[in-house]
Amino acid sequence: xxxxxxxxxxxxxxxxxxxxYLDYYILVPYLLLSGIGIVMVFSASSDYVIMRDASPVxxxxxxxxxxxxxxxxxxxxxxxxxxxxKSMKKIFxxxxxxxxxxxxxxxxxxxxxxxxxxxxxxFFNIQPVEFAxxxxxxxxxxxxxxxxxxxxxxxxxxxxxxxxxxxxxxxxIMFLAIRQPDIGGxxxxxxxxxxxxxxxGARFLYGFSFSxxxxxLVGAGFMYxxxxxIHASSGYQYRRLMAFVHPFALAGTDGxxxxxxxxxxxxxxxxGVGLGNSIQKRGYLPEPYTDFIxxxxxxxxxxxxVIIILALVYFLAARIILVGMRAHNSFNALFCxxxxxxxxxxTTINVGGVSGILPITGVTFPFVSYGGSSMLVLxxxxxxxxxxxxxxxxxxxxxxxxxxxx
Numbered sequence: 553x554x555x556x557x558x559x560x561x562x563x564x565x566x567x568x569x570x571x572x573y574l575d576y577y578i579l580v581p582y583l584l585l586s587g588i589g590i591v592m593v594f595s596a597s598s599d600y601v602i603m604r605d606a607s608p609v610x611x612x613x614x615x616x617x618x619x620x621x622x623x624x625x626x627x628x629x630x631x632x633x634x635x636x637x638k639s640m641k642k643i644f645x646x647x648x649x650x651x652x653x654x655x656x657x658x659x660x661x662x663x664x665x666x667x668x669x670x671x672x673x674x675f676f677n678i679q680p681v682e683f684a685x686x687x688x689x690x691x692x693x694x695x696x697x698x699x700x701x702x703x704x705x706x707x708x709x710x711x712x713x714x715x716x717x718x719x720x721x722x723x724x725i726m727f728l729a730i731r732q733p734d735i736g737g738x739x740x741x742x743x744x745x746x747x748x749x750x751x752x753g754a755r756f757l758y759g760f761s762f763s764x765x766x767x768x769l770v771g772a773g774f775m776y777x778x779x780x781x782i783h784a785s786s787g788y789q790y791r792r793l794m795a796f797v798h799p800f801a802l803a804g805t806d807g808x809x810x811x812x813x814x815x816x817x818x819x820x821x822x823x824g825v826g827l828g829n830s831i832q833k834r835g836y837l838p839e840p841y842t843d844f845i846x847x848x849x850x851x852x853x854x855x856x857x858v859i860i861i862l863a864l865v866y867f868l869a870a871r872i873i874l875v876g877m878r879a880h881n882s883f884n885a886l887f888c889x890x891x892x893x894x895x896x897x898x899t900t901i902n903v904g905g906v907s908g909i910l911p912i913t914g915v916t917f918p919f920v921s922y923g924g925s926s927m928l929v930l931x932x933x934x935x936x937x938x939x940x941x942x943x944x945x946x947x948x949x950x951x952x953x954x955x956x957x958x
Contacts, residue, residue, distance in 0.1 A: 573949075574630075575875070575941035581868040582626075582934050585919035586619045588861060593922045595827055596848040597841035599834045611841055611922055618924050622931035629935025634943055637936070638883055643694055646687050647721070653680035654728035679925035681729050681737035686929045688725065688741055689890030692718060692748040697883035736905075736913025740897050747893040748886055812836040813844055813906045816851040824854035841922045843914055847906045862903065865918055869896040872937045875944070884940040891933040 590612065597611035636642075653671060657680065671678045695718050722745050729738040816832040819825060830851045833840040840848045850858045869892045876888030895918050902917045904910030916923045918930055 573942035573945040575871075575938055575945075577871045578868060578875075578934065578938055578941060581864045581871075582919065585861070585864055585868070586622065589920040589922075590615050590619055591827075592845055592849055592920055593841045595852060596830070596833050596845050597922065598828075600840060603835060614924070615922055618927045622927055625928065625931045626935040626938065629932055630938045630942070632939070634884065634936075634939055637690065637887075638694065640694060643687070643691050647691060647725075650680060650684055650687050651725065651728065653678075654684070654725065654732075657732055658728070677924070679923075681732070681734050681741075682923075682925040682929045684725055684729065684737070685740060685744060685894050686932055688722060688744055689748070689887060689894065689933075691721070692745065693883050693886035693890060696748060696886055697881075734914070735911075736901055736915035739901060739913065740894060740915070743897040744890055744894055748890050751886060751889050809837060809844065809912060810906075810908055813847040814908065816844075816847040817855070817907070820851040820854045822854050822856055824850070824852045824857065827852050842916055843902065843912070843921065844906055845921045846903060846917050849920070861920065862899070865899045866896065869893075869899070875937060875941045879940060879944050880947070881944070884944065888937055888940050891937050894933065895930070 593615040594609070594612035598608040601610055602608050656671065671680065722741070726738050726741050729741060812832050816830065816837065819831060825831075830840075830848050832851055833848050837844045837847060846858060846861075849861065871892075872888050872895070873892035876885045876892065879885035879888065898915055898918055901910060901913060901915045902921075905912040905915065916926045919927070
């Protein structure tokens, strides 16, 4: 048994080859953000749970557990050989499980705030759309890395033929996500797909044209929303859109979250009212430790602290994208670019929501918000990014050594 275990470790792990090449530009921001998340989840949730006769440290313990568990997951994904991930069979199994989970949500999902996006397993709510982000990046990185020469062809016919299969699959996954409805998660999946399609070999002109069309449609849609009557529909998503367009007119109902987020940011000013001293977390902002944790951070620690946190997140995302751009292997490159795009887009949507620039969609802030599914996906992604960085650096050093010997 021991011999089998040792052979499996030697076959699947690369700890001897790449452990010295740990990328601290990825590791340190991740650890800092995770530490900030533990502190802010405790601060934002303590009063909330006390008002519900629960332990003030309940979410602190849960968040700390996910952070510690995340360290082991990061280590696992860092140490495995990347060739293990280059398997269509493994990807296909994960996609089937994902589709089954998303389909299950349409009939028996656990509903929270108007969306049936969670599968309740007793002690933990699983959010399949979060795992869809990682699986989608994984699948598209594999697919496009095997089709890069075909995609580089200049004609639309070859481009369309090579995009039909992933387009149908990704479109079906996004359809299941939007049916929950999860607009925020679907938006992130769409952004990841767009980034990987055009970094996977499609011509820039097509990407620019597509982006311009989307920008025009979004602008026209916003102008149209401005003209719609506030109470034209009782639908949950319509009311959320109206709360985004007319927050103060709906301050007593659906606009309450956004208005109180404004108050929190305004109360904090540049340097905050002090850790633990937020007013808006005391019943004004619902579940302040999830989507609106940046609002509470702004109130308690100030805009300077929020700017530092944002700088850490965007630096982390940019570093991962840079690792992908420098990678010699197209699978490694696309995987990292997809991960960096996911972190960057998710952060932007969350901050845009709490500041009123974008509609509120229920997207968590990476590493800082409470959320088990989100944290698990993020740490898997960090592990892969660290793995790619170390693998590419190790191979580069070995190539230079061979050239010097030769």
